[in-house]
Amino acid sequence: MGCCFSRSAGPNSPYPGGVPDASSRAINPPPLSLPEGIISSNPQAAALSHHRRRRDPRPLDQHINRPLRRHQWTSTQRVWTRRDLVKERAEFFDTRVVCRPEIWQTLHAALQVLWESNPEDSQDEDNALATAQTILTAAEISLPTGNLVNGAYDALGNLYALPEWVVADPENLADDRDPDAKGDTSTAGEETAGEDDDVDSEEAERRREEKGKGVLDEREMVTLRARLSETGRDIKVNVAKTDSVRTVIKRITELSSLPSDKKIRLAYMGKMLKENSSLEAQGWHVGHVINALVFNR
Incomplete structure (x- = not known):
């Protein structure tokens, strides 16, 4: 018991x-x-x-990514002019010190395409969005809502916040001569002179190419490797360090046998290259790959 x-x-x-x-x-x-x-x-x-x-069954490395779309807004806090936007956008990207600098450069390059496009022209707008989307996709940048104002993420999950005035022009953009605008007008003449210089140099370069006066020294020739965004194929071309980007684009187009409805823009280190300036003048180093972004005309 x-x-x-x-x-x-x-x-x-x-x-x-x-x-x-x-x-x-x-x-x-x-x-x-x-x-x-x-x-x-x-x-x-x-x-x-x-x-x-309930838990989200998706892997952590699969981020939500929506197609890029244009942001529309109206300024209620201040009067914006074109000069204000150009100046303050440059200052914004020059002062970015958090996260990865190459991602900021890529965002800047994609936004430059949107800034230069004409939203009222549907074809130009579609081409600009497609080109900007290609730039973002190549850098593995994801947009949870498709709107850059709501933030962009890199492949490591870092958030890149962009204010409205950086992403798009306000619908009520004021004229630079508007007396109510508070922008700095001291550099207006300098900016206009700079644009005139770009046009003059572009026209001069085109005339030299047409007349065949550009005699190249073989000792200045280097091999450039351009990577096509459409196929990922590398195109090797022999160019001179002083060749304009426009000349390089022409040679890449000829070697890649692209259709006539396609055109190329070159990007290097996340920055769109100016066609009327040389590769060397824009920081390119021999041996570095150039991104050839292909999009519709």
């Missing part, structure tokens, strides 16, 4: 019928589920319980 009374009656006993006592309750904590009464009366508890029951 003594052996029967010595049997354990706790919840961890190998014998059935045990009743949990105070000691067992202290040792064995209750389950994580919440009582139904608390869940029904507390919305936060209900949300927590729902979150515990």
Whole structure:
């Protein structure tokens, strides 16, 4: 009889019928589920319980990525002019010190394509969005909503926040001569002179190419490797360091046998290259790959 009374009656006993006592309750904590009464009366508890029951089955490396779309907005805080936007956008990207600098450069390059396009021209708008999307995709930049104002993420999950005035022009953009605008007008003449110089140099370069006066020294020739965004194929061309980007694009187009409805723009280190300037003047180094972005005319 003594052996029967010595049997354990706790919840961890190998014998059935045990009743949990105070000691067992202290040792064995209750389950994580919440009582139904608390869940029904507390919305936060209900949300927590729902979150515990359901988990996102997608891998962590699969980020939500929507197609790029144009952002539209109207300024209510200040009067923006074109000069203000150009100046403050340059300052914005020059002062980015967090996250990865190459991603900021890529975002800048994609935005430059959008800034230079004409939203009222549907074909030009479609081409600009396609080109900007190609730039972002090549750098593995994802857009959870498709709108850059809502943030962009790199492949490591870093967030890149962009204000509205950086992403797009306001619909109520003021004229630079508007007396109500607070922009700095001291550099207006300098900017206009710079644009005139670009046009003059572009025209001069075109005339030299047409007349065949550009005599190249073989000692200045280097091999450039351009990677086509459409196929990922590398095109090797022999160019001079002083050749304009326009000349390089022409040779790449000829060697790649692209259809007539396609055109190429070159990008290097996340920055779109100016066609009227040389590769060397824009920081290109011999041996580095140039990105050849292919899109419709």
